[in-house]
Amino acid sequence: MFHRESGYFKTSYQADMALYPLPIAKYTIWAFLAIFFVACPMLLDEYHLSIINLVAIAVVGVLGLNILVGYTGQISIGHAAFMSVGAYTAANLATKLDLPFWLTVPLGGLMAAFIGILVGIPSLRIKGLYLAIATLAAQFIIEWIINHTPSISGGVAASIEMPRPVFFGMELANQAELYYFLMFIMVIAIIGALNLVRSRIGRSFIAVRDQEIAAEIIGINVFKTKLIAFAVSSFYAGVCGVMYTYYLGIANYENFQLITSIDYLAMVIIGGLGSILGSIFGAAFITMLPIVIRLWMEAFGSIFVDDAALAQVIAQFRLIIFGGLIIVFLVVEPDGLAKLWQNIRNYFRTWPFSY
Amino acid sequence: MTDTAGSGGSVKLKFDGVAKNFGGVRAVSGVSAEVREGEIFSIIGPNGAGKTTMLNMTSGFYHPDEGSINFEDTDISQTQPSKIAALGISRTFQNIALFRGLTVLENLMLGRHVLMKTGVLAAFAYWGPAQREEVEHRQRCEEIIDFLKLTDLRKTPAGALAYGLQKRVELGRALASEPRLLLLDEPMAGMNQEEKEDLVRYVLDVNQEWGTTIALIEHDMGVVMDISDHVMVMDMGERISFGTPDEVRADPRVIEAYLGTTDHKEVA
Numbered sequence: 001m002f003h004r005e006s007g008y009f010k011t012s013y014q015a016d017m018a019l020y021p022l023p024i025a026k027y028t029i030w031a032f033l034a035i036f037f038v039a040c041p042m043l044l045d046e047y048h049l050s051i052i053n054l055v056a057i058a059v060v061g062v063l064g065l066n067i068l069v070g071y072t073g074q075i076s077i078g079h080a081a082f083m084s085v086g087a088y089t090a091a092n093l094a095t096k097l098d099l100p101f102w103l104t105v106p107l108g109g110l111m112a113a114f115i116g117i118l119v120g121i122p123s124l125r126i127k128g129l130y131l132a133i134a135t136l137a138a139q140f141i142i143e144w145i146i147n148h149t150p151s152i153s154g155g156v157a158a159s160i161e162m163p164r165p166v167f168f169g170m171e172l173a174n175q176a177e178l179y180y181f182l183m184f185i186m187v188i189a190i191i192g193a194l195n196l197v198r199s200r201i202g203r204s205f206i207a208v209r210d211q212e213i214a215a216e217i218i219g220i221n222v223f224k225t226k227l228i229a230f231a232v233s234s235f236y237a238g239v240c241g242v243m244y245t246y247y248l249g250i251a252n253y254e255n256f257q258l259i260t261s262i263d264y265l266a267m268v269i270i271g272g273l274g275s276i277l278g279s280i281f282g283a284a285f286i287t288m289l290p291i292v293i294r295l296w297m298e299a300f301g302s303i304f305v306d307d308a309a310l311a312q313v314i315a316q317f318r319l320i321i322f323g324g325l326i327i328v329f330l331v332v333e334p335d336g337l338a339k340l341w342q343n344i345r346n347y348f349r350t351w352p353f354s355y
Numbered sequence: 356m357t358d359t360a361g362s363g364g365s366v367k368l369k370f371d372g373v374a375k376n377f378g379g380v381r382a383v384s385g386v387s388a389e390v391r392e393g394e395i396f397s398i399i400g401p402n403g404a405g406k407t408t409m410l411n412m413t414s415g416f417y418h419p420d421e422g423s424i425n426f427e428d429t430d431i432s433q434t435q436p437s438k439i440a441a442l443g444i445s446r447t448f449q450n451i452a453l454f455r456g457l458t459v460l461e462n463l464m465l466g467r468h469v470l471m472k473t474g475v476l477a478a479f480a481y482w483g484p485a486q487r488e489e490v491e492h493r494q495r496c497e498e499i500i501d502f503l504k505l506t507d508l509r510k511t512p513a514g515a516l517a518y519g520l521q522k523r524v525e526l527g528r529a530l531a532s533e534p535r536l537l538l539l540d541e542p543m544a545g546m547n548q549e550e551k552e553d554l555v556r557y558v559l560d561v562n563q564e565w566g567t568t569i570a571l572i573e574h575d576m577g578v579v580m581d582i583s584d585h586v587m588v589m590d591m592g593e594r595i596s597f598g599t600p601d602e603v604r605a606d607p608r609v610i611e612a613y614l615g616t617t618d619h620k621e622v623a
Contacts, residue, residue: 013493014486195481199489200473203465207454214452217414218532219440219469228475274456 019194041179050175051291056186057243058283062267063193063276064236069265070274071197072229073209074123078135079237079264081142082119084256086112086238088152091160091251101165101246105185108242109235115142116234117227124223139258146253159252162245172246182243189236193276196232205229206274266322270329272338281337289325290318364392367536367568368413372422373432375408382408384592385422390536390585395562396570397579400589401612406572407449409589410538413570414446415439426536441469445529446538449572451521455514459505459524462513463496466531496531503527503557519550526557530567537561539571543578551575555582580604588612 010016020026040052065079086108093099093107119138123131146153154160165172165181172178196202204225207215216222245251263286271282297314305313333339368390375383383405390396398406411417413424415436424432431439445466454462471492477485500509503523508516513524522542529537542558543551555578561567573579579586580600588596588603590612596603603609 013490013497017489017493192479196475196478199478199481199485200464200468200471201475201478203457203461204468206457206461207465207468210454210456211452213416214448214454215465216436217416217440217446217448217452218466218528219437219445220465221435221437232475 017198019191019198036183037180041176046175049179051288053175053179053182053247055284055287056182057240057247058264058267058287059186059280060189060236060243061240061264062271062279062283063189064233064240065264066268066271066274066276066279067193067196067205067236068229068233069268070272070278071202071209072205072226074120074226074229075128075132076119076135076230076233077132077258077261077265078119078137078139078142079233080256080258080260081139082112082116082234082237083241083244083260084146084251084253085115085142085234086241087245087251087256088146088160088253089238090242091154091162091245092152094163095154095160101167101181105239105242109238112238112241113231113235116230116237119234120227120230123226123230136258139261143253143257153253154251157252159250162249162251164249165246178247182247185239185243189239190276190280193236193279197276201228209274266326269326270336272336273334275336275338277341278336278338281341285337286322289321293318293321364394364568366390366425367392367427368570369425370409370422371425373409373412373419373424374421375405375412375417375419381592383412383419386589386592386594387422388587388594388597390568390570393562393566393568394584395558395582396568397583397586398570398572398589399574399576399579399586400595403591404589405592406589407540408592410446410540410570410572413439413538414444437469440532443533443535444538445532445534445536447522447525447529447540447542449540449544451518451525453513453521453525453528456512458510459513459516459527460493460496460500460509462524462528463499463531464492466528467492467496467533469532495533499527499530502530502560519546519553522546522550522554523557526554530561534567537567537569539569539573541572541574543573543575551578558582 010021015021020029036052041049044052061079061083064082065076068074068076089111090104090108093104094101099107119135122134126134147158165178167181170177172181197205204215204220205228207218207220208222208225208229212222215225241256244255248255267282267286268279269282270285271280272278294314297310297317301310301313329336366389370386370388373383373386374381386405386409398409400406408417412419412432413426415431415434415438419432422432423430426439426442426444429442431442431444434442454465457465471488473485473488481489497509500506503526505520505524505527508520508524513521516524526539526542529539539558543554546554558569558571559582562569583600585598586596586600586603587594588606588609595608595612596606598606
């Protein structure tokens with residue numbers, strides 16, 4: 001939050017390299033944890049908790065995509081396909097083998113990571129637009145395979161009903177109970193991503209993004225690094241897919257189509273490429289945008305259009321706002337919401353004596 | 356002035372009849388040379404002589420079409436760049452190739468990438484050994500930052516620094532991997548006199564205090580003649596002279612390559 005660095009003197013490199021080097025940042029984190037783990041479940045009703053659940057799911061997915069696109073500089077339009085891999089893996093494991101959630105979540109992620117590595121192999125040779133098309137192909141291929149293999153897709157309408165996660169004998173049946181489950185996974189995902197990008201692996205991602213040739217010369221195996229990025233990114237996507245499946249109670253490929261991939265790319269761009277905080281912002285922003293638009297339109301829309309046409313207008317309106325926002329962000333603030341937040345912070349850091 | 360440290364040392368790097376073609380252009384043809392342990396070895400020559408190609412082949416960026424390159428008895432002529440870095444060769448570039456968005460410190464930490472081990476899972480948890488490793492290597496990077504007088508810039512993005520400083524950071528990144536052979540591609544190009552003097556001092560310190568063998572390409576003849584133990588002169592992809600700076604300076608072929616021929620052609 002808003003804090004100043006002056007007055008804190010670090011006496012070890014370890015202190016300087018901590019995630020939250022200032023005491024006030026630590027208090028802020030505790031405050032956030034208190035708000036989201038104590039206050040929210042107590043004060044909000046199930047509908048509003050379900051919105052936060054959706055954001056938590058999106059955060060995990062966006063973190064994964066940001067590691068690949070924002071940190072490593074490899075574009076992917078197949079992110080939703082990796083989510084579906086995680087979702088169907090978990091659904092099959094949970095229904096056929098009766099595995100509990102603490103196995104289905106990581107296993108779904110691992111399966112997605114494996115497929116992600118396969119898709120990442122062309123990244124050795126192709127870059128940019130060409131890689132985008134290759135991952136786009138992966139999106140359709142994975143979708144097609146799931147759709148046409150009844151043993152994966154469960155046959156009827158390619159959907160599998162997902163049993164509710166059971167936590168020490170307690171079935172997490174409604175949104176309020178799922179809330180802790182999803183939030184907990186999200187917190188782990190955030191901490192893991194923060195750790196990853198500040199360590200050796202994260203630095204090698206950025207090196208590959210900034211200067212592939214120099215990265216190779218200083219001893220980074222570029223191909224391996226790209227594959228690791230694909231694996232980590234798809235793992236996050238897979239976990240995101242599993243979370244979504246538990247959230248909906250059903251694994252269905254229709255939730256993981258091309259448009260979802262595009263949505264996640266938009267979250268990464270609007271949140272901020274190469275920023276963990278930006279991933280959270282982007283996920284929250286894009287997830288809540290249609291909800292806010294709908295609330296507005298329901299409140300004020302009848303002034304402009306008659307009630308019968310309203311539902312259709314809302315759906316169209318969302319797309320218009322969505323596209324408009326991406327353009328505005330690309331032009332005005334390519335570094336996204338994270339950069340905006342940074343600017344505000346920098347302003348208040350020296351406020352009111354900025355000179 | 357010359358023939359101090361290096362002349363007696365064992366062979367660190369050996370080019371043996373190295374040749375490289377780019378399409379129809381013969382960039383390097385049949386060059387042999389030896390770089391000895393602990394010396395400063397310079398390659399000079401007019402533009403397009405094949406100097407940088409020699410360096411690129413040494414760092415694995417290109418592979419020679421003929422001949423071999425040996426580093427400490429290992430044939431590295433067909434080895435991938437990232438493996439060569441792990442063997443103990445690091446380099447700087449003619450056009451600065453820093454990671455511009457990263458801070459000076461992070462650039463140096465990246466230089467130590469090959470010396471670190473943390474894998475994905477350990478990095479994810481950042482617990483125990485992973486954290487210890489980060490701190491340990493941070494310590495070594497800070498020593499280099501001290502040495503290169505970059506202390507107040509360690510958290511500045513490398514891209515925001517002045518040209519001369521960027522060159523210094525790039526030297527730091529190359530040093531961070533604790534190389535046994537350091538390749539410098541025109542380290543002083545585009546610098547003013549003061550920056551040049553600073554950088555020469557650092558290069559000499561690295562050579563003398565840390566005992567690092569250095570091979571460099573440079574156009575500033577004053578610098579080359581002052582600091583080199585041996586100089587190789589190239590022209591049109593061929594080695595035309597080799598020896599101590601004094602020997603090279605007196606070589607008529609070198610004068611010919613640099614100043615052109617007079618009407619009565621000298622043969623040496």
